[in-house]
Amino acid sequence: MDARRLETLLLLSRLGSMRAVAEETHTTTSTVSQQIAALAREAGTPLIEPEGRRVRLTPAGRRLAGHAVTILAALEAARLDLDPSAEPAGTLRVAGFGTVIRRSLMPIVARLAVDHPGVRVHIHEHEPAEALSLLAADGIDLALTYDFNLAPAPLDRTVDVRSLWSxxxxxxxxxxxxxxxxxxxxxxxxxxxxxxxxxxxxxxxxxxxxxxxxxxxxxxxxxxxxxxxxxxxxxxxxxxxxxxxxxxxxxxxxxxxxxxxxxxxxLRTYAVVRAGRTGWPPLTLLLNLLRTVPGQPDPPVG
Incomplete structure (x- = not known):
């Protein structure tokens, strides 16, 4: 399957409309439609279906979009393996609670803009349960969560959990x-x-x-x-x-x-990703940077 077509399908699953995908990729809705149609022929099954004036992914389309995340991450990892000097690039979708975003993520975003301009971060504020639900649905790439030692969160084998600060x-x-x-x-x-x-x-x-x-x-x-x-x-x-x-x-x-x-x-904080996704270079970079940022106190309130 063509990687560009898989990327188009993945964008459609995330953005929800062909118009939005066309705007994101600087193409036309006709081009997006043709890419999805060609991918459906390769897959041998319909990937979209009409929903009013828009389209939505079929169950097969949603499953293939899920596979696309892993496939595209593997291709990016292979590219870097063959060219270690290549610069990581891509858009990371991160959800986390306000404190960890301010203390840990914001300093990294500022560093990325200077040191790795090809890596962009989209930030969403959510409590742990909300962030983990988005992660399970492939709505984000990284969840920044917390629990308490007196109220530990249950472990899930479908995710990779890395401790940050407490x-x-x-x-x-x-x-x-x-x-x-x-x-x-x-x-x-x-x-x-x-x-x-x-x-x-x-x-x-x-x-x-x-x-x-x-x-x-x-x-x-x-x-x-x-x-x-x-x-x-x-x-x-x-x-x-x-x-x-x-x-x-x-x-x-x-x-x-x-x-x-x-x-x-x-309070204990964590970086959580879906199992098998840590090989994606932009995500690997962000995870490594998160481990270098201490949990500094927030500024005074009021």
């Missing part, structure tokens, strides 16, 4: 509350009658809250859910509850961080 988390409370340095369950017990704030788009920190609260002998009242850590701090300042926050991040006035130990919640 960070301690603490309990965010109103600044007027006295500082304490005791075991986590005792800290939590002090706030058994308070409202609690957890993430609105992920369950990991809620699992940590419930785990430590159960060790303290109570069931926390989850009242508010917020995806933004800045909003979570606003809620704490307003006296609307308490919640977990990164221990290495400066807080806004009115918020105090109480350290937690025995157990200490630790």
């Amino acid at each position: 960070a301690d988390w603490a309990l965010g409370v109103p600044a007027a509350d006295p500082w304490t340095d005791v075991a986590a369950p005792e800290v939590f017990a002090r706030y058994r009658d308070h409202d609690w704030i957890v993430n609105s788009r992920g369950a990991a920190d809620e699992q940590v809250v419930r785990t430590i609260a159960s060790m303290a002998g109570f069931d926390p009242l989850i009242t508010h859910r917020a995806d933004s850590l800045a909003l979570l701090q606003d809620l704490i300042v307003a006296g609307l509850g308490v919640g977990l926050l990164p221990a290495d991040q400066e807080t806004r006035p009115g918020v105090r961080l109480l350290p937690l130990k025995d157990p200490s919640p630790v």
Whole structure:
């Protein structure tokens, strides 16, 4: 099968229309249609079907588009193997949560623009479950995810998981509350009658809250859910509850961080790719660069 036609099919699966593919490749919709038709003849089965005024991939077309990712990556790896001096090139689709994008990915994107201009990065902000779903559907090439040591994410044999950096988390409370340095369950017990704030788009920190609260002998009242850590701090300042926050991040006035130990919640970050895809040179380059960037604290909030 012709590699250019496979690339056209892959773009169609990702962009959703022949017009979009034509614009991306600087060709015409007629050329795109002819490439797909020729590929269908090579495959011996229809790859697209009409959907109103547009087209969509048939089940066979979706399966072939999935194979195209691996085939094109192998061809690129072979090209570099025969010409080690060749510059990696391609567009990487990356999804991750806001903190890892700011701390780890953005510095790399700036470096790529200077050192490897042929590699482009498209960034999508998503919580781990959303990013992993996109990865499984081949909607992205790399997922930047996290879990907690007290709420470990299940392993999946269909993906390649690489550890990045980790960070301690603490309990965010109103600044007027006295500082304490005791075991986590005792800290939590002090706030058994308070409202609690957890993430609105992920369950990991809620699992940590419930785990430590159960060790303290109570069931926390989850009242508010917020995806933004800045909003979570606003809620704490307003006296609307308490919640977990990164221990290495400066807080806004009115918020105090109480350290937690025995157990200490630790957020762990990962780079996740589909198994067998790490040989694609642009992705290999990005994975290697990610391992060189430490998890620096975010800038102050507010």
